[in-house]
Amino acid sequence: MMGNQIRRFFYSVCLLASAALNIFLVRNVYLGDEWKKQKLSNWAEEAAAEAEAVALISCSGHGRAYLDGAVVDGKPVCECNTCYGGPDCSLFSPDCAADALRGDPLFLEPFWMQHAASSAVVVAGWHRMSYTFSDDSYISQELETHIRRAHAVARNAITKGKYFIFGGGSTQLLAAAVYALSMNLSSTAKVVAAAPAYPLYKTQTDFFQNTRFEYDGDASLFKNSSDTTANLIEFVTSPNNPDGNLREAVLQGPKVRAIYDHVYYWPHFTAIPAPANEDVMIFTMSKFTGHAGSRLGWAFVKDEDVYQKMQSYIEAAEIGISREAQLRALKLMKAILQADGREIFEYAYKKMSYRWRKLSDILVLSERFSIQEIPPLFCNFFERVRGPSPAYAWLKCERENDTNCNQVLRAANIIGRAGSAFNVEDRYARLSLLKTDDDFNLLLLRLGKLISEDIYTI
Amino acid sequence: MMGNQIRRFFYSVCLLASAALNIFLVRNVYLGDEWKKQKLSNWAEEAAAEAEAVALISCSGHGRAYLDGAVVDGKPVCECNTCYGGPDCSLFSPDCAADALRGDPLFLEPFWMQHAASSAVVVAGWHRMSYTFSDDSYISQELETHIRRAHAVARNAITKGKYFIFGGGSTQLLAAAVYALSMNLSSTAKVVAAAPAYPLYKTQTDFFQNTRFEYDGDASLFKNSSDTTANLIEFVTSPNNPDGNLREAVLQGPKVRAIYDHVYYWPHFTAIPAPANEDVMIFTMSKFTGHAGSRLGWAFVKDEDVYQKMQSYIEAAEIGISREAQLRALKLMKAILQADGREIFEYAYKKMSYRWRKLSDILVLSERFSIQEIPPLFCNFFERVRGPSPAYAWLKCERENDTNCNQVLRAANIIGRAGSAFNVEDRYARLSLLKTDDDFNLLLLRLGKLISEDIYTI
Incomplete structure (x- = not known):
């Protein structure tokens, strides 16, 4: 009886030891295989890890670090949105101008951050070194x-x-x-x-x-x-x-x-x-x-x-x-082009039409400023009538004396582009609606302040 | 006595079970951690795997597949060096011309393949979308x-x-x-x-x-x-x-x-x-x-x-x-710039001077052709006198009748560039020494044949 018990224990021990060894060996073999892969083909892992590490640098949602940014303490620094600063872009400069000058299309940056995996690409060191593609053209x-x-x-x-x-x-x-x-x-x-x-x-x-x-x-x-x-x-x-x-x-x-x-x-x-x-x-x-x-x-x-x-x-x-x-x-x-390929258009339209509505909501209060009218129109893509979502607001200063609209904006700490640059009178000015959410929100804030002060003054 | 033995066995079993469990748990936690990383930050892995898979496509050493190459059966095809063909670039076309026309610097391609890990880079979907860098310049x-x-x-x-x-x-x-x-x-x-x-x-x-x-x-x-x-x-x-x-x-x-x-x-x-x-x-x-x-x-x-x-x-x-x-x-x-940064210069000089020596060894046999003389010179980089390693051979046809050297080459199935393109007489022609090993070897072969036939004819 006792002999059987001992045997049972003995077998159990053997089994467990064996199982443990199995686990150990399987792991070892697995790692061994990994190591081989490393030598043969894992040359891109380092680049992936490096890019991921940079993406994890926190810039408070008001900036981002880039792989080729200036390096401090061994890692790239945050590059902050306009009017934000500090090592992690958390410091807002209250007196900073709302910059609506250029058509910098950063409104789509969050879209690409949300599609990180599908949009990342590795450039190998030997990728397409030649002047030409294999068909002798310069075009992929x-x-x-x-x-x-x-x-x-x-x-x-x-x-x-x-x-x-x-x-x-x-x-x-x-x-x-x-x-x-x-x-x-x-x-x-x-x-x-x-x-x-x-x-x-x-x-x-x-x-x-x-x-x-x-x-x-x-x-x-x-x-x-x-x-x-x-x-x-x-x-x-x-x-x-x-x-x-x-x-x-x-x-x-x-x-x-x-x-x-x-x-x-x-x-x-x-x-x-x-x-x-x-x-x-x-x-x-x-x-x-x-x-x-x-x-x-x-x-x-x-x-x-x-x-x-x-x-x-x-x-x-x-x-x-x-x-x-x-x-x-x-x-x-x-x-x-993944799935039906419509997502970016829906995202972009939604964002730009939102911005246009927010801007319109503020400007409708003002008799001093007007913006272009864009009538609703049937859209071949959406297969329905849709409202405006333009890249720029084309602002007109309606007051007789406001012959330089951009100066009026500048006095309210807003940077637009003067009408004369577009070959019309300076009574007009262009405001970019394409930039970051931070840029757009500050523009709204400053415009709102300018318009409410006008109303108050009147 | 038997009781002690049982206890010993019992403890051993517990220990082993525990050890096994530990291994199991450690592995599990480790994988669990990996999984979390996957969601948070492993967005670049797919791109790395994709690039590595393309790099593993075998093109017989006479070509390479690119990430953005034409896709057949779900993967990019081999793009073969000049005069090589077939799905894996293993077919040599014996009558194909030795193309020494352009200064396509593919002689450095193997260098970058040997430095795959240090030269690969991931471009994130949101990488530098703006017109400018954060200092408003266009330059990193x-x-x-x-x-x-x-x-x-x-x-x-x-x-x-x-x-x-x-x-x-x-x-x-x-x-x-x-x-x-x-x-x-x-x-x-x-x-x-x-x-x-x-x-x-x-x-x-x-x-x-x-x-x-x-x-x-x-x-x-x-x-x-x-x-x-x-x-x-x-x-x-x-x-x-x-x-x-x-x-x-x-x-x-x-x-x-x-x-x-x-x-x-x-x-x-x-x-x-x-x-x-x-x-x-x-x-x-x-x-x-x-x-x-x-x-x-x-x-x-x-x-x-x-x-x-x-x-x-x-x-x-x-x-x-x-x-x-x-x-x-x-x-x-x-x-x-890794280590002392000298490797690429040593690699490139070694390769180009080797090519020059091989070419010179063949041309020295010929009275029909000559190439430029480049005297040995002290080099500030190597800190010693060094021999020539030019990018091009500047060939001169020495025979009175060979007024169009490029035509002479063309008849021998070699593509060079005529002297008149360089604003001198067509008695000269340029041969590129910068291209792939395959290109250079074929050039040597054809030149060798041309020159040995001349000698034989004489």
Whole structure:
């Protein structure tokens, strides 16, 4: 009896010892395997860990640390939103100006933070070192395909049967198009844009001016011109920067060529009445995914000759566009096109229309200021009538004496952009609605204060 | 006695069970912790796994798959080196031409594959979406600092006290410098470069020609010019493309300005007699780390006014340079600067001087062809006299009848670049030595065949 008991105990012990050993061995083998993987293929783990560590640096929701930020005590510092400071961005500067100057599309930053896993990409040390892709082009075919798909989801452009080209942001493609459209003409082309117009058209065209083209101001002034022999190149910005209006070319005729700047033609900012189908259409990551820093724009071009000339421009300027920017854009497109691909448009529209409503709610109280009216319109993407969600508020100072609206704003500690930059009177000013939540909230606060003081004063 | 034994067994069992349980618990807690990390911060793991999976795709050592390559059966296909094909790049095409046309710096690809872990970088979805860095510039200060450090290690440039600017490859900076140096002059500047000269100087200057500057050919023709009132801008390429010679400006005088194209001024390609210390010096990732696809060049500029104007050029052209390219370049610089930072220079010099020796060994047998002579020279980096390791062979066809050297090469199934592209006679041709081992080996094979046939024929 006792002998049996001992045997039972003995077996139990053996079993347990064995089980323990099993666990030990399994673990060991498992780790051993891991170690092999480490040597063979885990070269990207360190980069992943490094990126994750930086993402965990807390900046109080008013900033973020970047992998390539300034390093203090061995780790990158927080880079704070405007008006926030301190090591963790927790200090608000009450007297700081509400900066609504630039069209920096940071309103989409939270979207990408929420889609961290699907949008992250590893650049290997040997990734695409060559000048060209394997088809001798400077363009990732995969990326082109995904961008065309994104347009198909947004229903904002007919891309079929059109050539595709990348540029350093839409900026470089605007210049490339002017060069291409002004080649082999009998006279210097006049480059024009209906006022109010995006200031870069003038500054860029002036900077690169040569005997083939020159900037000549407001397109409307050429509308009823008796001179039908002049070569004209019209920038058509639709929706327009600054006022968000959908536009058609002002000028028509055999000697008129149009460059459609459609960078804001996304459900984020406007109803899409119909897919755009122009001869030269320009888009950019900046106003679609919010990645202004990528400097990656694209154009759809109907005419092969114009396309070839634009390509020659990019090649003469810098051979091709960054492979890193293209790889990253592809990952962003893949993240966007997950499921039915509608999420980013719904997110962006919701956010921008919210901002517009908040702004309108404040401005409706004021007789001193007005903003542009954007009528509700049927949207091809949402398949319903939808309200406004523009990228900018185009503010007008209504008082006789307020001839410089931007100065009025500046006195209230708000930084806008003066109407004269857009080739109209300074009674107008542009306010960017594209920036961070912090920027927008401060803008609302300052505008609210300005308007309530006005009402109180009256 | 038996009671004691039972107790002993009992305790042993408890101990073992406990130990087993401990192991179990430790593992469980550990995994539990991992799981938490997964949710909080393991967003980059998927990207790492994806990149590693692509790197494991076997292309027989004659190609590689890229993350953004064409996808077949759910994974990116192999992109094969020239003359290799098939799904795994194992098929050699015996009749395929040896392509030595372009300066594609793929000779450094194996270096980066060997440094996979230290050179990989994760781009987060929200990485630097803004147009600007937090100091309102378009330039990563961290990257600038690391690039200056790399120059200090290479001892190839005095960067202190000089302004720094990025461009889309050296290409864009060449144009930016021409624009900057030709502003506010009394007459159209003549842009020149001593022959043989890099063809892009002419094609680019012609493309962007305006009333302020025009390309005017060989700098040497202006050397003893009686017209001392002409504004001249000289491209000085040192070491020179195509012939690898170290150069000084041909032209001197109060109306002459020089743009030093120092993209090959690294220990890879030349002895460094002394650190360069010119007013306008241009470098690029392409010929330093081998990343031509990044389109990231930089300039050091002594004069603030010239620097400002070059900056205006970049801003008018495309606002700034890709943040992805800058982030990746920073990671590459960090990898390079590990330990004493000398490894890449030693690797590159060893490889390029090996190629030069192999080529010389073949050409020494020939009376039909000659290549440039590059004398041994003391090198500031290696601190000793060192032999040649140029980026290109500058081939001369010595026979009276061989007036078109490139045609002679073409007949032997070798693709070079004709001398006339470099503004000299077609008796010369350039062969790129910068490409993959496969490219170089095929070039050697074809040249060897051509030369041995000549000898046999004679």
